[in-house]
């Protein structure tokens with residue numbers, strides 16, 4: 001399963017809940033980058049400037065990282081990818097990875113929310129968690145722009161494959177989660 005949506009739409013929040021409910025591992029490319037940046041690994045040093053600016057980390061780096069992560073034992077019984085793929089190049093890479101793993105994609109869950117709500121949520125999180133990319137207005141704008149220019153066309157591609165379930169991400173977390181569970185039943 002994939003979970004997609006603009007920054008602040010609730011991807012990370014909901015993927016943790018879905019992972020618990022369905023007993024499958026949630027893999028967040030954003031979280032992996034943040035851990036590596038904190039620990040200043042080679043990957044973290046490579047990714048930091050892009051994450052802080054709200055740009056996508058280069059596809060070659062991101063694809064390699066996901067390909068490696070999908071070979072871990074905890075992904076053998078199914079997985080949820082949060083924040084990956086984010087553009088068409090990553091879709092093509094993921095298609096190849098899934099083919100090699102002999103896994104087929106069941107659903108692409110798209111969370112939606114209006115721009116004002118997205119910005120309000122990210123600013124609130126900046127106060128609570130102090131993420132650099134939430135604290136910087138230019139980085140927030142950049143993330144939302146990239147969603148429109150690169151990720152939305154990618155979602156359209158999955159839509160043409162009949163895989164997209166769109167869920168309204170507005171409202172309390174538990175309400176959104178209930179909507180997601182309903183959509184997944186369908």
Ligand code: B4P
Pocket residue numbers: 006007008009010011012013014028029030031033050051052054055056057058062082083084085086090121122124125133143169170171172173176
């Ligand atoms: P991500 O970690 O994916 O960051 P995000 O888009 O902001 O989503 P996140 O999951 O953190 O937030 P959520 O909407 O759950 O990416 C960060 C950066 O990593 C990218 O900019 C890029 O540089 C890099 N990156 C990641 N993946 C990449 C890829 N595939 N290719 C290249 N680069 C990549 O939640 C936001 C806030 O809203 C939270 O504070 C939450 O508490 C709140 N919230 C959630 N649901 C709510 C609700 N219903 N009501 C109120 N608040 C809610």
